[in-house]
Amino acid sequence: MDLSFTADDIAFRDEVRTWLRENVPAEPLPSLETERGFAAHREWERTLHAAGLSVVSWPVEFGGRNASLVRWLLFEEEYYAAGAPGRVGQNGIFLLAPTMFEHGTPEQQRRLLPRMASGEDVWAQAWSEPEAGSDLAGIRSRARRVPGGWRLSGQKTWSSRAAFADRAFGLFRSDPDAQRHRGLTYYLFPLDAEGVTVRPIGRLDGKPAFAEIFLDEVFVPDADVLGEVGAGWRVAMSTAGSERGLSLRSPGRFLAAARRLVESWNARGGDPAVRDRVVDAWIGAQAYRLATFETVTKVLDGASIGPEASLNKVFWSELDINLHETALELLGPEAELAADSPAAPDGGIWADGYLFSLAGPIYAGTNEIQRNVIAERVLGLPREPR
Amino acid sequence: MKFARTTGQLDMAEALRALLDSSGGAAVARSWADGDQEPWRRVWDRLGEMGLCGVAVPHRHGGLELDSVELALCLEELGYAGLPGPCLESIAVVPALLADTDAEQDWLPALAAGRAVATAAFTEHVPRALDADAAAVLFRCDGDSAAVARRPDGAPERSIDPTRRLWKLDSGGTTIAGARVAAAFDVGVLGCAAQSLGVARRLLDTSVRYVGERHQFGRPVGGFQAVKHHVANVALKIEFARPLLYGACLSLDSGAEHAPRDVSAAKLAAAEAAHFASRTALQVHGAIGYTAENDLQLWLTKATALRSAWGTAAWHRRRVADALADGCTAPIGS
Numbered sequence: 188m189d190l191s192f193t194a195d196d197i198a199f200r201d202e203v204r205t206w207l208r209e210n211v212p213a214e215p216l217p218s219l220e221t222e223r224g225f226a227a228h229r230e231w232e233r234t235l236h237a238a239g240l241s242v243v244s245w246p247v248e249f250g251g252r253n254a255s256l257v258r259w260l261l262f263e264e265e266y267y268a269a270g271a272p273g274r275v276g277q278n279g280i281f282l283l284a285p286t287m288f289e290h291g292t293p294e295q296q297r298r299l300l301p302r303m304a305s306g307e308d309v310w311a312q313a314w315s316e317p318e319a320g321s322d323l324a325g326i327r328s329r330a331r332r333v334p335g336g337w338r339l340s341g342q343k344t345w346s347s348r349a350a351f352a353d354r355a356f357g358l359f360r361s362d363p364d365a366q367r368h369r370g371l372t373y374y375l376f377p378l379d380a381e382g383v384t385v386r387p388i389g390r391l392d393g394k395p396a397f398a399e400i401f402l403d404e405v406f407v408p409d410a411d412v413l414g415e416v417g418a419g420w421r422v423a424m425s426t427a428g429s430e431r432g433l434s435l436r437s438p439g440r441f442l443a444a445a446r447r448l449v450e451s452w453n454a455r456g457g458d459p460a461v462r463d464r465v466v467d468a469w470i471g472a473q474a475y476r477l478a479t480f481e482t483v484t485k486v487l488d489g490a491s492i493g494p495e496a497s498l499n500k501v502f503w504s505e506l507d508i509n510l511h512e513t514a515l516e517l518l519g520p521e522a523e524l525a526a527d528s529p530a531a532p533d534g535g536i537w538a539d540g541y542l543f544s545l546a547g548p549i550y551a552g553t554n555e556i557q558r559n560v561i562a563e564r565v566l567g568l569p570r571e572p573r
Numbered sequence: 574m575k576f577a578r579t580t581g582q583l584d585m586a587e588a589l590r591a592l593l594d595s596s597g598g599a600a601v602a603r604s605w606a607d608g609d610q611e612p613w614r615r616v617w618d619r620l621g622e623m624g625l626c627g628v629a630v631p632h633r634h635g636g637l638e639l640d641s642v643e644l645a646l647c648l649e650e651l652g653y654a655g656l657p658g659p660c661l662e663s664i665a666v667v668p669a670l671l672a673d674t675d676a677e678q679d680w681l682p683a684l685a686a687g688r689a690v691a692t693a694a695f696t697e698h699v700p701r702a703l704d705a706d707a708a709a710v711l712f713r714c715d716g717d718s719a720a721v722a723r724r725p726d727g728a729p730e731r732s733i734d735p736t737r738r739l740w741k742l743d744s745g746g747t748t749i750a751g752a753r754v755a756a757a758f759d760v761g762v763l764g765c766a767a768q769s770l771g772v773a774r775r776l777l778d779t780s781v782r783y784v785g786e787r788h789q790f791g792r793p794v795g796g797f798q799a800v801k802h803h804v805a806n807v808a809l810k811i812e813f814a815r816p817l818l819y820g821a822c823l824s825l826d827s828g829a830e831h832a833p834r835d836v837s838a839a840k841l842a843a844a845e846a847a848h849f850a851s852r853t854a855l856q857v858h859g860a861i862g863y864t865a866e867n868d869l870q871l872w873l874t875k876a877t878a879l880r881s882a883w884g885t886a887a888w889h890r891r892r893v894a895d896a897l898a899d900g901c902t903a904p905i906g907s
Contacts, residue, residue, distance in 0.1 A: 188582070188642050190906045191574060196574070453898060465897070466897065470841065474816055475813065477816030480576035558801060562805045570796070571801075
């Protein structure tokens with residue numbers, strides 16, 4: 188057991204660190220949840236891609252560097268430590284891409300992954316429905332077989348950044364007679380296709396990129412079915428594993444937030460009133476980092492990530508809230524100031540981060556569902572009646 | 574970078590768990606609590622034969638000379654088994670205290686072989702020596718100095734854990750030149766964290782088994798979401814305390830400046846996991862868990878005792894806070 192990195196790993200980390208120091212915009216970009224910010228962040232994705240740093244863990248042929256999981260984690264630590272812009276392409280890069288590597292055809296991979304890597308295509312996730320949130324098997328949007336493909340109809344909702352994104356991936360009911368999760372298929376579709384209507388929904392933090400998507404007989408060719416017809420549930424579960432586990436929430440983000448919290452606390456004289464909470468938040472970020480290295484070690488040794496990903500999801504989502512709540516407590520009366528208020532402390536980063544962290548226990552499967560998964564599938568307790 | 578217990582390490586833990594399982598289990602703890610040391614001695618002899626008592630002792634004294642990771646792994650299993658006695662002191666603390674002193678030849682070979690047990694007190698955070706009546710040698714650490722202590726007279730203090738007898742040691746014994754008091758204390762903190770993690774795991778396993786068997790309203794109570802979420806929360810505490818424990822082992826072994834900070838973080842998380850596991854275990858067991866006849870009490874009270882032993886949560890938090898205030902933010906385990 189060790190935490191020593193190879194000379195090559197260190198060289199990679201140093202290269203990333205240097206590049207970020209020289210290239211991260213001095214002024215933060217406008218929020219990627221706004222139209223202007225979205226465009227600016229897409230431009231940043233292009234810059235990252237030109238430097239070979241947009242998808243370091245991907246194969247070289249799709250725009251990556253074939254970096255090991257360890258290097259990818261080091262990249263993430265450097266990325267967040269440098270205060271680099273949020274990843275507007277994250278739904279595609281971290282959720283769809285792992286699924287596509289596992290289930291996509293070579294043709295799909297060649298056609299779609301390089302455009303995703305360069306920021307040309309920004310993807311949105313179209314999973315949730317008004318009647319199906321964490322209970323994805325309750326999906327009602329349907330797919331009807333037609334010559335050469337399918338016609339999609341129905342309503343998707345709570346889709347992050349769908350207001351400005353180019354394409355979406357989602358589950359639809361392709362066999363209305365099959366039981367619950369057996370009749371689902373995974374489809375890819377453009378958000379500007381005929382029959383698609385996107386309606387933005389304002390978010391708690393006031394940002395307009397959240398949206399619902401209405402589909403009225405939208406044509407999708409067979410080439411844009413991901414995985415087998417009727418196997419959508421299984422295909423989707425591999426995305427859900429990525430979402431709860433490694434790829435969506437690498438530790439870099441929480442490490443950077445914890446370090447900023449410690450700095451803010453020190454800068455305010457080490458306020459004893461919040462000392463214990465600062466310590467616990469810092470330790471929590473360290474625990475998450477170490478637990479991730481443990482997972483990565485096991486994956487490199489051939490293990491696959493199963494229901495344990497649910498432990499991760501609950502942990503990081505609660506850690507994120509703790510970090511931000513502690514920061515707000517530390518800021519005192521200034522904590523109330525909205526992120527875009529000129530007087531907001533630390534550039535409004537805590538207010539913004541706090542509102543965003545509140546979504547953590549909800550998205551990627553609510554923490555209640557995750558706790559059921561932990562109890563039933565990790566600990567072996569009897570299943571809920573369903 | 575390979576941050577996971579190796580197959581060899583996991584096999585070692587499993588062998589130890591099998592040995593402890595077949596050695597009398599909870600009955601050993603109960604007899605020890607009643608003042609009968611014989612069943613415990615038989616287990617200790619077997620641990621000595623296996624080499625476990627010398628896991629942290631150098632080869633030249635007959636030990637296995639393994640790293641902190643293996644030491645923690647063993648102490649975790651002792652916590653899981655609920656084995657009483659001055660295990661942590663004999664296996665971990667005293668070997669660290671005597672390392673490279675003139676006294677090591679006097680005691681380490683006997684300790685490594687399991688022929689002798691030792692115990693120790695540290696003025697500030699371990700004010701009473703655990704189970705001094707069972708130990709062949711007692712050490713009293715005061716500030717930077719350590720001395721062999723005289724056997725105490727009179728009766729011990731009773732711990733909230735019925736298997737722990739606590740003795741006040743007099744000052745004034747022979748001083749041990751060059752004893753590494755601070756290092757030995759940190760090894761004690763780490764070992765206490767490891768034992769606590771084992772206790773937490775045992776409480777979780779016991780709870781999971783019980784709620785799977787116990788029926789109410791015609792169903793196992795483990796089928797109710799309220800109960801599931803309780804035990805899932807315990808699993809979460811354990812899952813994210815363990816990496817801190819093993820991270821602290823790496824810091825300790827590399828001699829990192831921040832090792833004291835890291836063992837404190839591990840102790841905080843492991844003690845919290847054990848405490849939370851004990852509260853939850855009692856809740857999901859219901860009234861049966863509150864009885865002395867149910868074995869749950871053995872781990873439940875140990876979790877409480879270990880929580881304030883080797884430094885309270887408040888003290889360890891302050892130690893981490895002081896390190897962070899000094900700008901020591903290097904990652905744990907680096």
